[in-house]
Amino acid sequence: TLHETYDKCIAYYNDSIFNDTLLEKRLVGEFDTALAEKQFCMYLQPQMTPEGQMLGAEALVRWQHPNRGLIFPGDFINVFERTGLIYRLDKYVWELAVQKLSEWQKHGKNELYISINISAKDFYYMDVYKTITTLVEKYGIIPKTLKLEITETAIMTGISGELEILEQFRNYGFQVEIDDFGSGYSSLNTLKDMDVDVLKIDMGFLRTTKPDRIKRSMSILNNIIDLSKTLGLSVITEGVETKEQVTALTKMGCRIYQGYYFSKPIPIEDFENTYLK
Ligand code: C2E
Ligand code: MG
Numbered sequence: 001t002l003h004e005t006y007d008k009c010i011a012y013y014n015d016s017i018f019n020d021t022l023l024e025k026r027l028v029g030e031f032d033t034a035l036a037e038k039q040f041c042m043y044l045q046p047q048m049t050p051e052g053q054m055l056g057a058e059a060l061v062r063w064q065h066p067n068r069g070l071i072f073p074g075d076f077i078n079v080f081e082r083t084g085l086i087y088r089l090d091k092y093v094w095e096l097a098v099q100k101l102s103e104w105q106k107h108g109k110n111e112l113y114i115s116i117n118i119s120a121k122d123f124y125y126m127d128v129y130k131t132i133t134t135l136v137e138k139y140g141i142i143p144k145t146l147k148l149e150i151t152e153t154a155i156m157t158g159i160s161g162e163l164e165i166l167e168q169f170r171n172y173g174f175q176v177e178i179d180d181f182g183s184g185y186s187s188l189n190t191l192k193d194m195d196v197d198v199l200k201i202d203m204g205f206l207r208t209t210k211p212d213r214i215k216r217s218m219s220i221l222n223n224i225i226d227l228s229k230t231l232g233l234s235v236i237t238e239g240v241e242t243k244e245q246v247t248a249l250t251k252m253g254c255r256i257y258q259g260y261y262f263s264k265p266i267p268i269e270d271f272e273n274t275y276l277k
């Protein structure tokens with residue numbers, strides 16, 4: 001029996017933990033090459049009005065790996081955050097976004113915006129403010145077309161002066177957005193302490209299936225939307241997958257949506273062919 005248990009442990013170790021760590025190590029080892037060979041690409045997911053007008057998009061990174069295929073952020077963002085590589089990836093993705101905005105603006109599309117994700121870890125490894133403003137000045141884009149997404153947890157646990165940096169960003173003219181609002185520990189405290197422009201409601205509220213929970217979620221959503229109005233913030237609901245969700249939330253006063261109901265994140269070329277022709 002002791003042997004059996006031991007074998008099981010080994011099997012378990014081999015199947016999951018060992019392979020996961022090994023895969024992580026490989027991904028980390030492949031990072032420099034991937035960056036140099038432009039294997040990371042920016043997908044865009046549109047943000048829409050209930051009537052179907054596209055207002056802008058969120059930039060979401062994908063890793064087009066030469067032998068592993070398309071890898072999603074869930075498989076590498078955490079790893080890169082833990083190993084201190086994330087800031088190099090983010091800097092790269094931010095530049096793709098700013099480049100794209102500058103191209104659109106050269107064609108007179110001055111209203112379209114792109115939201116970029118800022119990891120909490122970015123603040124430890126670089127001067128986020130300087131990095132982003134330098135990019136914006138290099139490409140000469142309109143600051144308000146760049147939206148900066150940051151999670152509430154990242155801000156509230158931040159020890160690198162994040163609150164002050166966000167204020168500087170707003171003064172510069174960027175729009176600042178709390179991502180995954182409602183999934184952190186202290187959502188309401190966050191609102192008390194920080195000045196932002198947009199709340200992006202966490203999709204967890206929409207992922208419940210038990211009928212009584214759906215009712216409760218809807219009531220919380222209703223209140224978040226009211227609250228954001230009172231505070232003068234605009235609100236985006238993320239993760240809408242059905243028409244019913246859009247209808248219900250629109251009745252509550254939400255005007256901007258991002259979710260599979262409208263579109264999944266798609267390659268830039270598809271995005272432009274679908275929305276900018
Ligand atoms: P996020 O910033 O909250 O982005 C939204 C995620 O929800 C995206 O997953 C998007 O594909 C997914 N999503 C949107 N609508 C729906 C829907 O209707 N149903 C479902 N089930 N999912 C939906 P994705 O692209 O896999 O990204 C996951 C997370 O990885 C992002 O969450 C963000 O935290 C992080 N991430 C992605 N790209 C970057 C990046 O360039 N830099 C950094 N630092 N983080 C990134
Ligand atoms: Mg985001």
Ligand code: MG
Pocket residue numbers: 179180200202238
């Ligand atoms: Mg989110």
Ligand code: MG
Pocket residue numbers: 179180
């Ligand atoms: Mg997230």
